[in-house]
Every structure is written in structure tokens, then in C-alpha cells.
Amino acid sequence: MTPRFTALDTLDIRFPTSRDLDGSDAMNPDPDYSAAYVIVRTDEPGGHEGHGFAFTIGRGNDIQAAAIRALAPYLVGLPVPATLDDLGGLWRTLVHDSQLRWLGPEKGVMHMAISAVVNALWDLRAKREGKPVWRLLAELSPEEVVALVDFRYLSDALTPDEALAILRRAEPGKAERTARLLADGYPAYTTSPGWLGYDDDKLRRLCKExxxxxxxxxxxxxxxxxxxxxxxxxxxxxxxxxxxxIAVDANQRWDVATAIAWIRELAPFDPWWVEEPTSPDDIGAHATIARAVSPIRVATGEHVHNRVMFKQFLQNRALSFLQLDAARVAGVNENIAILLLAAKFGVPVCPHAGGVGLCELVQHLSMFDYVAVSGTMEDRVIEYVDHLHEHFIDPVVIRDGRYVTPTTPGFGATMHPRSLAEHAYPDGLVWAVPA
Amino acid sequence: MTPRFTALDTLDIRFPTSRDLDGSDAMNPDPDYSAAYVIVRTDEPGGHEGHGFAFTIGRGNDIQAAAIRALAPYLVGLPVPATLDDLGGLWRTLVHDSQLRWLGPEKGVMHMAISAVVNALWDLRAKREGKPVWRLLAELSPEEVVALVDFRYLSDALTPDEALAILRRAEPGKAERTARLLADGYPAYTTSPGWLGYDDDKLRRLCKExxxxxxxxxxxxxxxxxxxxxxxxxxxxxxxxxxxxIAVDANQRWDVATAIAWIRELAPFDPWWVEEPTSPDDIGAHATIARAVSPIRVATGEHVHNRVMFKQFLQNRALSFLQLDAARVAGVNENIAILLLAAKFGVPVCPHAGGVGLCELVQHLSMFDYVAVSGTMEDRVIEYVDHLHEHFIDPVVIRDGRYVTPTTPGFGATMHPRSLAEHAYPDGLVWAVPA
Incomplete structure (x- = not known):
């Protein structure tokens, strides 16, 4: 009997992070880090579950969960092995659904819902193959990787043949880079000292740490x-x-003129990059700011909603560091497209992380990039925030300022059952009992 | 007693339009035109209701309704007159909510939900003042109009002072244009002949009609x-x-090279504009296509998700006709920003309509534009599709290829109670009984 998908369970999981001002910034003063969490189930005897989530910051997490639930009919009943072997096909089915696409298209709640499901399927596939996702991806052939990507709307910047060439160029040295990755891990940077809600003493202490x-x-x-x-x-x-x-992050606070003036005031302190200076939709504004504040460089991406937007940021030299997010665009497949675009344009990818579980996910993407796409860690760092990792069965491990390369099978997105139960909104222990 | 908002009721209303291939195009072969419908209620004795909706094409309309429902806490309990007198303030509260904005920001399901609520509030305000929305807006002072607009992220293209200047320039002649509008209506064009699902005989017959x-x-x-x-x-x-x-509409089907080649093949038949040649996110691609196919002009907008994107389309000369949508961006307020941007760049606004109820809404925006913003109807047309108007209490009226200027109070979005009951999904008569 071919195993089939039987259910796509969703959970509204929220952490009361606003109580401590963790995660406070100029646009997000009071986030309650949340996961619209999905568990993909099959009827395979003794089989695995696939876990994934869309990240939100509190209110609206129920809407996000409802959007994930709407994808169940597209998955339930499909054969497990054939579906996992053609996640490029499933991605197209979900993203281009003739009715659901109106809700985006390819942006916002519906696109993030697809990210949760696609990432859960990658988690399941990796668990079934007994590999961490980064290794599963890195061991695919260039042809298999290209088949995962939807090149619609990309061909003026990246064709399938160009993508193949990038991947083939990285084939030599894969084994060596894998060994180095396993030995040394991947560079991280930390956002923990810098939240707006912290006073100077706390900032000073956290910098020393x-x-x-x-x-x-x-x-x-x-x-x-x-x-x-x-x-x-x-x-x-x-x-x-x-x-x-020392990077600085404005979280979309400024218009163009304000951004330029403000960044120039900070220039004497030598900021490494300025992140999200303005609207994440504003490619032109980012390009203008980037030219004006050079040699300070512009970084953005955590709110850039799909590969078409990233393509334009790259075409317009509007960013110097590309900060992909694991759960904003439509999951692993779209992030592979984005890694390939970044490689084509020679721009370092420095993923957005933090929140809840984003560190756990993005490390796999950067490590795949190192082994099989860009082939380099130069000027590449993965964001690290030391919040909420205790809720994950395989939390990230940071040693000497680097992500320790994960070796357990899966995507690392699986939370402890107890964490899921306690943080279920609004009935879990954490929410039912007033702080 | 000051009247207060008491409820924000949502309804999932769907029309089985896919059964007849009405509305079929290259990307949307089987739409079921739907409204995530909202009724804003107050405790004012004998008072009005505000009606609005987000338009979708079927599946996912329940998600859209859930997103609207999530806005109830922001409205319920507020005083009615003060809120309606400062819809610019309420708009900012909804759009910049520190947690909900993560679900966009300013795009997709959450932004469309705001459009439904904001438009329902304009409907309510207009009913209370006894005016159609176009007239209510046209009779505001330039200062009052500017106060409705959020200029965040716009200042590199349009400042409040420039907006004021545009509006003041249109002050003389308002009375004359209002009279002309009431006498002659506003030009329409019709999409009814051109759906992909129709055969040549039907196309021929509908062209003659x-x-x-x-x-x-x-x-x-x-x-x-x-x-x-x-x-x-x-x-x-x-x-x-x-x-x-004769305009042509590709509904986002093409990449850049395909678009250019395809449009050139159609050039001998003198298309007036080519609409949505590629991804609605791809400003650069539209600009490239526009340069390549000139003098054929590019039109887009029904999927352009906010004013920041429209700003860039205009800055890059990536469109020659701006097709705003009443319920994609965040309602009347954001559409005023878009009308002002279009006026600044001298680009005609030709709204997207059709679907369900979109004609009823957008006519007010174009008519306001004529009286109080651009001051002209030159090369301006409002889309007209002859579907589903019978479900509205004040349906649009078309005479001699023009929209007849509405004079009844409100926004025209109010459906008949019986239509709402019969098309409620999945329990209404239309859905409960198989076709």
C-alpha cells in the first residue's frame, strides 16, 4: 500500500514575549512571537510527521492558521513518496491555484501559509531520508534542484540554464565544504543586545557577553x-x-530623505549595514538610499514577499546583503530560487532569523547555499537571537559565535508537545492564567 | 448619548460563476466571484449600517472573512461621529497595528480586510450625510482630503504640500464639473465580450452588442x-x-520576453492597451515591456497591492493607465493617495471593476477624481462587466456606454438581504442544492 497524506493539523501557538520587551523595535513595540503551526500526517505505519509553521508576532495568528488549514484539501489523499519526490510540482499546485492566488498573489497570509506547508513537507522528506534538510538539498543533483524552482517571472534575470550552470560550478569541492561545515559550523551574528526596549546598562552588558x-x-x-x-x-x-x-536595523521606519539623513548621523560609528531603512516594497527607495549612504551598505529581506521582489532588488542594486526569511516566501523551494538569484548577482545571503524557530530553519538554507550554491561563507552570517529555542526538540546550537551544523534528520522545526500544549492560544496554560 | 459601533458582522458570500465560464481568463479559468462581506453596525436609534466587502474569486473567501472579523476589536466601542470624522486616523490604526502588520505588511489578505472595513465606514458616513461617496469626497476641502492620506513612504514622490497644490488647482470649476458629471455620467468600457471561455460566435455577437x-x-x-x-x-x-x-488583458501570464513577442504579434490589430502582461509585483518588467511595445501602452493595477507599489510604477513609467481596485488596497483612503500620485505623474486612472460589486464602488472614485483631483475624463474609462449587479440595492446604471452618476447616499455596496442569504457559503440555497 502506498502511504498517503491523511491530515494537516494546525495549531495557534503564541509566546507572551511582549511582557518582557524582547523583540521590541521601532515598528514592533510589543510582539508576541507566534507560530501558526502545522503537522502533516500520513498513514504510513510507524511513519514520521512533517512539522512546519508560519511565524507571526501575535494578533492574526489565527487568520494565518486558517490559511494553512485551507491547504489541507490539496494534500490529503496524495501519495506520500511521489509527492515528496516532486515538491516542485506541489509548490506550483499550491502557489498557482486559480482561486487562492487572488488572495495574494504570492504574498501575505496565503503565501506564508504555503511556506508552512512546504517547509513541513521538506521536514517530512528529510526525516524519511534520515538527513538534515541542508544535507538532503546539498546532495540533490543540479537538475533536481532546478526542478524545484518555478522560474516564472524570473527569466529576465535567471534562466533554468543559468541556474544549472551556477549549481554545476559548485559541484567540485562539495565534499570538502561539507566536511568543513561539519567541523566549523557557520558564522552567526547576534541581535540580542540591541532591542529598543533595553536600557544602556543592559546594552553594555549584552555587548560584553x-x-x-x-x-x-x-x-x-x-x-x-x-x-x-x-x-x-x-x-x-x-x-x-x-x-x-555593528549592524543597525530601522525596521521600515523611514522615508527616503529621513533614512539618508539619519544614517549619515550614525556613520561616525561605522555601521556594517543598515537594515530595512524603509518600506520593504520600495525597491526604488532602497536603491536611492544605498547610493546615498555608500559605503554603508543596505540589507533587507525579512518582509520581501517573493522571488519577483528579490529579483528586482538585485537588478536595481538596492541591497548589498539579502536577508531571506524561511517562512515569509513560499518555503524551501522559493528560497532556493532566491539563493540562485543572489548567487547570480554575487550578493551575500544573510538570513533573517529570531522570532520563534526561524534560526532552526534558516541555518539549513545557508548551509545548503555554502555547500551547493555560492560555495562561500565570505561576508555571510546567519542572524541569531537567543529566544525560545528551548521549545524545540532539536534547537540550534551556537558555539564560538557560529551555528553548529545540525546532523539530526529533518528541518528542526518540531516543537516539544508540552510547549505546543502550554502555548496554545487562547486555552493553553500560558494564556489561560493571567501573567 | 454618543452612538457607538456595536458590531462588525462578516458573511462569506459566493456566486457560482465558474459554472458558466463567466470571468474566465488565462490565469483564472474558473472563478466563483465572491465577497467577504462586512456589515458595520452601531447603536444609533434608526441609524444606518455600513456595508463593504473584499472581493475574492472563491476558495479562501472564508480566510478573507476571518481577517475582516479580526478587525472588530479595533472598531467596536468607538464613538461613531468622531471616528467617521477622522477616517485618516482610523486607517492608520488599522494599517499600522504593531502585530497585524506582520501579516502583510500592507498587502494580501490583511490589507484587503482593511479595505472592506474602511469602505464600509465610508458607506456609513455617506449614508449619514445623505450623499453618494463621490460627492461626499468631492465636497471635502483640500486640507480634509490630505488628512485622509498616509504619506509614509510617499514623500520621495508626493508630499502633503504637493497633494494640497493638486487639490487646490482643481477647486475652480468643481461646480461646473459636478453638473457635467450629473448630466453626462462617466465613460465606461466593457469586458463582457472578451472572456477566454467564449467561442468566436459569442465574441462576435457581444462585440456587436x-x-x-x-x-x-x-x-x-x-x-x-x-x-x-x-x-x-x-x-x-x-x-x-x-x-x-480594443484593449487586451493577459492577466499576468507572461515573462518579459514572451510578453514583448506576443504583444508584437497582436500589434497589427491596434490594441489600445495591454493589461497585466506579467507579475503585478514586477515594476521593472513592466517598464521594460512598456518601452519595447510602445506605442502600445501598458495598463496594470488590479493586483498592485498598495500605494508604495503604485508610486514605483509611476516613477518608472511602467504603466500608462493606472487601474486601481476598490478593494485590493486599503480602501478609499489609500485610493485617494493613488489618485493624487496619478495626478502628480499625469497618468489616467482607469479603474479595475467587474467581479462582484466592484463597478458599484469604483465609479465613486473616478467621479471624485474628475470633480476634485485630475479634473478631466480624457482617456479615462471605468471598466464595466454586466455580471451580478442584480444583487445590489443600488446597482450601477450604464447608458450609452457611460456610467450614470449615482445620487443615492452611500457607496453602493449594499446587497439585497435575499442575495446575501441565498449565496451564503456553504449553506445558502445556491450552494446547498447542487447545480
Missing amino acids: AIADGFTQIKLKVGADLADDIRRMRVAREVCGPDMR | AIADGFTQIKLKVGADLADDIRRMRVAREVCGPDMR
Whole structure:
């Protein structure tokens, strides 16, 4: 009997992070980090579950879960092996559904729902094959990788043949890079010191901890008040010294002119990049800002909603660091397209992470990129935030400022059953009992 | 006692339009035109209700309704008059909510939900003031109009002062234009002949009807098969003669190279515009296509998700006709921003309509534009599709190929209670009884 998909269960999981101002920034003062969580089930005797989620910051997580639930009819009843062997095909079915696509197209709640399901299927496939996702992807042939990507709307920047050429160029040295990755891990940077809600003493203490922990890059949230930003940037630079890379992140707070003026005020403290200076939809504004504040470089991506937008950011030299997100675009498949685009344009990918479970996911994408796409870690770092990892069965491990390469099968997105139960909204223990 | 908002009721309303291939195009072969419908209620004795909706094409309409429902806590309990007098303030509250905005930001399901609520509030305000929305807007002062607009992310293209100047320039002649509008209505074009699912005989017959009905522009869906498109375009041109404007609409079907090649094949039949040649997110691709196929002009907008995207389309000369949608961006307020941007760049606005109830809504926006913003109808037309108007209490009226200017109070979005009951999904009569 061919095993089939039997269910796509969704859970509304929320963490009351706003109670401690963790994750506070200029646009998100009070996030409750949340996961619209999905468990893909099959009828395979003794078989695995696929776990995935869309990340949100609180209110609306129920809408996100409803959108994931709407995808169940597209999966339930399909044969498991054939579906997992053609996730490119399933991706197209979900993304191009003739009625659901109106809700995007390819953006927002519906697209994030697809990310949750696609990532859960990759988790399931990797568990079945007994490999972490990064290795599963890295061991695919260039042809198999290209078949995962939808090149619609990309051909003016990247054709399937060009993608194949990029992947083939990376074939030599894969074994060596895999060995190096397993030995040394992948560079991380930490955002933990820099939340806006923290006072200077806490900032100072956390900067020292970042140095002691071996990080070579930190990130500060900015954009709410210029005088505060200058003071905090001075504190951070004093504590960290001239060699630490200090990125700043405005979380979309500014218009073009404000962004340029504000960044110039921070320039004396040598910011490594300025992140999300303005609307994530505004390719032209990013390009203008990038030209004006050079040599300070612009980074963005966590809210860039699909490969077509990333293509334009790259075509317009509107970003110098591409910050893909594991659960904003439609999952692994679309992120492979984005990694290939970045490789084509020679732009380093430095994934967005933090939130809940995003570190666990994105490490696989960067590690696949290193082994099989760009072939380099130069100027590449994965964001690290030390929140909420305890809820995952296979949490990320950071050592000497680097992600330790995961070796357990799957995508790392599986939460402890107890965490799921306690944080279920609104009936879980954490929410039912007032703080 | 100050009246307050008491409820925001949502309904999942779907019409089985896929049964007749009405609305079929290259990307949407089987739409079931649907409305995630909202009724805003107050405790005002004998008071009005505000009606609005987000338009979808079937599956997912329940998700859209859930997203609208999530906005109830932001409205229920607020005082009615003060809220309606500051819809710019309420718009900012909804769009910039620190947690909900993660679900967009400013795009997709959550943004469309805001459009439904904002438009319902305009409906309510207009009913309370005893005016159609177009007149209510046209009678606001330039300062009041500017206060409705969120200029965040627009200032590199349009400042509040520039917007004021545009509106003040239109002040003289308002009375004269209002009179002319009431006498002559506003030009329409018809998409009814051109759906892909219709055979040549039906196309021919409907073209003749369009001429007889006084239309001077029709639109044909294209993009599925080039030979078919050439044949259908030839039929239409033969029947309509050289003076009829025949627009073509590819509904996002093409990549850049395909678009350019395909449009050139249709060029001998003199298409008036080519609509949605590629991804609605792809500003650069539209600009490239526009340069390559000139003098044929590019139109887009029904899937352009917010004012920041429209700003870039205009800055890049990527469209020559701006097709705003009443319920894709966040309602009247954001569409005012878009009308002001279009006026600044001198681009005609030709709204997207059809679906269910979109004609009823957009006529107010174009008429406001004529009286108080651009001051002209030159090269401006509102799409008209003759479907589903019978479900509205104040349906649009078309006479001699023009929209008859509505004079009844409100936004025209109110459906008959019986239509709402019969088309409720999945329990209404239309859905509960198999076709």
C-alpha cells in the first residue's frame, strides 16, 4: 500500500514575549512571537510527521492558521513518496491555484501559509531520508534542484540554464565544504543586545557577553529617536571596539530623505549595514538610499514577499546583503530560487532569523547555499537571537559565535508537545492564567 | 448619548460563476466571484449600517472573512461621529497595528480586510450625510482630503504640500464639473465580450452588442494561446471597425520576453492597451515591456497591492493607465493617495471593476477624481462587466456606454438581504442544492 497524506493539523501557538520587551523595535513595540503551526500526517505505519509553521508576532495568528488549514484539501489523499519526490510540482499546485492566488498573489497570509506547508513537507522528506534538510538539498543533483524552482517571472534575470550552470560550478569541492561545515559550523551574528526596549546598562552588558561568546557581529535596533540611537551606537562601539561589525536595523521606519539623513548621523560609528531603512516594497527607495549612504551598505529581506521582489532588488542594486526569511516566501523551494538569484548577482545571503524557530530553519538554507550554491561563507552570517529555542526538540546550537551544523534528520522545526500544549492560544496554560 | 459601533458582522458570500465560464481568463479559468462581506453596525436609534466587502474569486473567501472579523476589536466601542470624522486616523490604526502588520505588511489578505472595513465606514458616513461617496469626497476641502492620506513612504514622490497644490488647482470649476458629471455620467468600457471561455460566435455577437450599447472601448482576454488570440483579435477588429478601442488583458501570464513577442504579434490589430502582461509585483518588467511595445501602452493595477507599489510604477513609467481596485488596497483612503500620485505623474486612472460589486464602488472614485483631483475624463474609462449587479440595492446604471452618476447616499455596496442569504457559503440555497 502506498502511504498517503491523511491530515494537516494546525495549531495557534503564541509566546507572551511582549511582557518582557524582547523583540521590541521601532515598528514592533510589543510582539508576541507566534507560530501558526502545522503537522502533516500520513498513514504510513510507524511513519514520521512533517512539522512546519508560519511565524507571526501575535494578533492574526489565527487568520494565518486558517490559511494553512485551507491547504489541507490539496494534500490529503496524495501519495506520500511521489509527492515528496516532486515538491516542485506541489509548490506550483499550491502557489498557482486559480482561486487562492487572488488572495495574494504570492504574498501575505496565503503565501506564508504555503511556506508552512512546504517547509513541513521538506521536514517530512528529510526525516524519511534520515538527513538534515541542508544535507538532503546539498546532495540533490543540479537538475533536481532546478526542478524545484518555478522560474516564472524570473527569466529576465535567471534562466533554468543559468541556474544549472551556477549549481554545476559548485559541484567540485562539495565534499570538502561539507566536511568543513561539519567541523566549523557557520558564522552567526547576534541581535540580542540591541532591542529598543533595553536600557544602556543592559546594552553594555549584552555587548560584553556577545564578545565573550565569540560573535564578530552584533545588531542594534534604531529608528525611534535619533539622539537615543546615537547614544546607543556610541555605547556599543565603545564596548565592542573598532573590529566588531555593528549592524543597525530601522525596521521600515523611514522615508527616503529621513533614512539618508539619519544614517549619515550614525556613520561616525561605522555601521556594517543598515537594515530595512524603509518600506520593504520600495525597491526604488532602497536603491536611492544605498547610493546615498555608500559605503554603508543596505540589507533587507525579512518582509520581501517573493522571488519577483528579490529579483528586482538585485537588478536595481538596492541591497548589498539579502536577508531571506524561511517562512515569509513560499518555503524551501522559493528560497532556493532566491539563493540562485543572489548567487547570480554575487550578493551575500544573510538570513533573517529570531522570532520563534526561524534560526532552526534558516541555518539549513545557508548551509545548503555554502555547500551547493555560492560555495562561500565570505561576508555571510546567519542572524541569531537567543529566544525560545528551548521549545524545540532539536534547537540550534551556537558555539564560538557560529551555528553548529545540525546532523539530526529533518528541518528542526518540531516543537516539544508540552510547549505546543502550554502555548496554545487562547486555552493553553500560558494564556489561560493571567501573567 | 454618543452612538457607538456595536458590531462588525462578516458573511462569506459566493456566486457560482465558474459554472458558466463567466470571468474566465488565462490565469483564472474558473472563478466563483465572491465577497467577504462586512456589515458595520452601531447603536444609533434608526441609524444606518455600513456595508463593504473584499472581493475574492472563491476558495479562501472564508480566510478573507476571518481577517475582516479580526478587525472588530479595533472598531467596536468607538464613538461613531468622531471616528467617521477622522477616517485618516482610523486607517492608520488599522494599517499600522504593531502585530497585524506582520501579516502583510500592507498587502494580501490583511490589507484587503482593511479595505472592506474602511469602505464600509465610508458607506456609513455617506449614508449619514445623505450623499453618494463621490460627492461626499468631492465636497471635502483640500486640507480634509490630505488628512485622509498616509504619506509614509510617499514623500520621495508626493508630499502633503504637493497633494494640497493638486487639490487646490482643481477647486475652480468643481461646480461646473459636478453638473457635467450629473448630466453626462462617466465613460465606461466593457469586458463582457472578451472572456477566454467564449467561442468566436459569442465574441462576435457581444462585440456587436457593445457597439449597439454605445461603448467606444472593449477588452479581450489573451495570453493562453497565441493563435487563438490573433484569431479573436481579428474577429473583434473586423466586427468593431478601426475606431473602437480594443484593449487586451493577459492577466499576468507572461515573462518579459514572451510578453514583448506576443504583444508584437497582436500589434497589427491596434490594441489600445495591454493589461497585466506579467507579475503585478514586477515594476521593472513592466517598464521594460512598456518601452519595447510602445506605442502600445501598458495598463496594470488590479493586483498592485498598495500605494508604495503604485508610486514605483509611476516613477518608472511602467504603466500608462493606472487601474486601481476598490478593494485590493486599503480602501478609499489609500485610493485617494493613488489618485493624487496619478495626478502628480499625469497618468489616467482607469479603474479595475467587474467581479462582484466592484463597478458599484469604483465609479465613486473616478467621479471624485474628475470633480476634485485630475479634473478631466480624457482617456479615462471605468471598466464595466454586466455580471451580478442584480444583487445590489443600488446597482450601477450604464447608458450609452457611460456610467450614470449615482445620487443615492452611500457607496453602493449594499446587497439585497435575499442575495446575501441565498449565496451564503456553504449553506445558502445556491450552494446547498447542487447545480
